[in-house]
Amino acid sequence: MHNSSDALADIDPASAGFDVDRDGFVSYKNSLLFLPPKERGAFRLLLNAWPKVVSKEDFSKNVWTGRMSDESLARCITQLRRALSNLGVVEIDAFYGQGYRLTILSDKVRRLSPAPAAVHSRKSDAAKPHAALVEACIHARQLLERRSLDAFSQAESILKNVISKAPDYMVAKLLLAQYVADRAFFDGNIQRSQIDDALGELRSVQDAEPYLQGLQSQIGYLLDCKWHFDDAKGAHEQALQMSPDDDVAYYRYGFHLLTSNAPSEAVSALRSAVQLNPFSPNMAVGLVRAYACANMDPADVLVHARSAYSAHPDSPSAYVNLLYTLAWVDPQPEIAHAARHFVQKNRYAHALSSRAVAYVLARCGDHAGALEIIEKHSSTHGIHLAALVAMGMLDEAMEKVNAAAETGFGVLPFSISVPECDALKQHPDYPRVHAKVFSKMPGK
Structure with missing residues (x-):
């Protein structure tokens, strides 16, 4: 906890560069802070109350409209601290039984060198995105x-x-690039030209706002x-150097390392992501997959999968990941039944559920059900390789691998790196395909 009286006495939030506009959005040195509604509301209260403590009752009344739990407030403050950590000029101190107080680190404010004009240049009100667009x-x-x-x-x-x-709202362009990358990675229903177009858009974003958080990480994701x-x-690596507390940067770097055959390093990166953001089920699931790729004992991987689901009981991805891990460790008919039930109840389930459910059914003996899913959700990117391998259909799986390799993009590098597909490495075509897919690895 920071208790410097100088930090409190020397400078107020406005002098430090914080501003709350008429729509309730917070800016720092004229750059909008991209905060979710709850975190934004909590930060507004802390700014307006500075240097006083904001009570739990005030948070409940003004941010949660009277429907707040201590756990939800603590989670909100944790996420707010993480979101503000990159600024390096504020801390949020907890006072047991009372509430929270904002601390301005005046020495850090003074030491800040002026950022490039492209980052903090004052925009006219007309150039600022409307509050509804930010929402x-x-x-x-x-x-x-x-x-x-x-x-x-x-x-x-x-x-x-x-x-x-x-059109000048760069955050929207960054998110649209994320959409393209997510589709390429998770279900393959995207064209290579769309990835190229997204990278082109990010070059324009970089020209306008080179220090936009998430930009370098998103470029790495698309590459x-x-x-x-x-x-x-x-x-x-540049993303992590610029934003060492960015959980998403660690998450994306973790999957880069998994694909690059560095599973131990991937575990470390994904563990950092989970520590920075323990409320994300996707990051928890990513860490479980990293443990499996790093040759952890399957029983221990299952412990982590159960823990991820216990921490995120409402997450479809955490539940499907648990079924997947159960099927991998100890295939039983009951697991296949649970997977079929999940599909029936979740019309718009996780995009990964097709490949996961197909694998669960294949691994647990329901080959007809697995083949039905594979046919219904066919893809040229080899998303069902694990299911085919589980059914012993190695030639058919390698046909999918060859077709996916010809596309030159997509999820194939990750798919052939997971332990469920290890048997493919014995296929005579595997060395050629591996060389083609990983030809642009560092050092090659």
Whole structure:
């Protein structure tokens, strides 16, 4: 906890560069802070009350409209601290039984060198995005986190609409690039040209706002989707250097490392992501997959999968990941039944559920059910390789691998790196395909 009286006495939030506009959005040195509604409301209270303590009752009344739990407030403050950590000029102190207080680190404010004009230049009111467009982007980002086909479609529509109304709003362009990368990675229903177009858009974003958080990480993510792993590595490392507390940057770097056959390093990166954001089920699931790829004892991987689901009991991805891990460790008919039940009850389930459910059914003996899913959700990107391998259909799986390799982009590098597909490495065609897919690895 920071208790410097000088930090409190020397400078107030406005003098430090914080401003709350008429719509309730917070800016720092004229750059809008991209905060979700609850975090934004909590930060507003802390700014307005400075240097006083904001009580739990005030948070409950003004942010939660009277429906707040201590756990939800603590989670909100944790996420707010993480979101503000990159600024390096504020801390949020907890006072047991009372509430929270904002601390301005005046020595850090004084030491800040002026940022490039492209980052903090004052924009006219006309150039600022309307509050409704900012809210729309926040909603789109939440939709992308769901990773269902329906959510992807909604997010794309929202983001294109925002960009048409505010073409200079770089956050919307960044999120649209994320949409393209997510589709390329999770269900392959995207064209290579769309990845190239998204990278082109990010170059324009970089020209306008080179220090926009998430920009370098997103560039690395798209380059991974194109299998340009050498360039991607540099982008990921730059992202972490610029924003060392960015959980998403660690998450994307973790998957880059998994694809790059560095599972131990991937575990470390994904563990950092989970520590920075313990409320994300997707990050928890990513860490479980990293443990499996790093040759952890399957029984221990299952412990982590159960823990991830216990921490996120309402998350479809955490539940499907648990079924997947159960099937991998100890296939039983009951697991296949649970997977079928999940599909029936979740029309717009996680985009990964097709490959996961197909694998569960294949592994647990329901080959007909697995083949039905594979046929219904066919893809040229080899998303069902694990299911085919589980059924002993190695030649058919390698046909999918060859077809996916010809596309030159997509999820194939990750798919052939998971332990469920180890048997493919014995196929005579595997060395050639591996060399083709990983030709742009660092050092090659």
